[in-house]
Amino acid sequence: xxxxxxxxxxxxxxxxxxxxxxxxxxxxxxxxxxxxxxxxxxxxxxxxxxxxxxxxxxxxxxxxxxxxxxxxxxxxxxxxxxxxxxxxxxxxxxxxxxxxxxxxxxxxxxxxxxxxxxxxxxxxxxxxxxxxxxxxxxxxxxxxxxxxxxxxxxxxxxxxxxxxxxxxxxxxxxxxxxxxxxxxxxx
Numbered sequence: 001x002x003x004x005x006x007x008x009x010x011x012x013x014x015x016x017x018x019x020x021x022x023x024x025x026x027x028x029x030x031x032x033x034x035x036x037x038x039x040x041x042x043x044x045x046x047x048x049x050x051x052x053x054x055x056x057x058x059x060x061x062x063x064x065x066x067x068x069x070x071x072x073x074x075x076x077x078x079x080x081x082x083x084x085x086x087x088x089x090x091x092x093x094x095x096x097x098x099x100x101x102x103x104x105x106x107x108x109x110x111x112x113x114x115x116x117x118x119x120x121x122x123x124x125x126x127x128x129x130x131x132x133x134x135x136x137x138x139x140x141x142x143x144x145x146x147x148x149x150x151x152x153x154x155x156x157x158x159x160x161x162x163x164x165x166x167x168x169x170x171x172x173x174x175x176x177x178x179x180x181x182x183x184x185x186x187x
Contacts, residue, residue, distance in 0.1 A: 023047065026057040026084045034138055038078045041065050046183025048176055055090065056083045058170065060184040067185045069171040073164050079139040081170065089130050096123045102169030102176065111165060118162040122147065125154040139163040
């Protein structure tokens with residue numbers, strides 16, 4: 001699938017036209033417009049699997065494309081990470097446990113303590129998701145991370161430092177999976 005996406009992206013670069021592709025039945029587009037009008041470019045996508053179950057397709061859109069994880073995390077530009085769920089149902093408690101595992105695996109003790117209120121607020125925004133629901137995590141510079149679940153905006157977590165830690169769940173030293181990290185980075 002990665003070869004198909006790369007081939008389509010290469011054709012886009014040569015032809016100057018927009019592309020659409022699919023991953024596990026989920027449409028991937030070359031660009032999106034974030035709330036507020038910022039144009040974001042497709043950076044990459046991958047599938048989060050647990051054992052043999054496909055849980056979600058993750059897509060990363062950036063204002064400033066990059067294949068370097070540290071550069072993506074540190075970039076001050078707008079970002080959007082979309083999780084399109086493939087599995088029939090993922091319980092709220094499992095989502096929160098996964099977020100906390102990702103935060104703990106990628107944040108320092110000082111970072112986790114400093115961001116404890118933001119992490120608690122973030123975790124409180126979630127509900128059980130079902131197949132074809134989307135969790136959209138928008139980083140808007142000057143505003144923070146806007147969380148949308150199944151089409152409903154749930155809240156905003158202020159601060160770039162929180163978004164840096166959040167993105168590290170997929171792109172940090174202990175990502176969800178290395179294969180998913182590489183897919184999001186377009187590798």
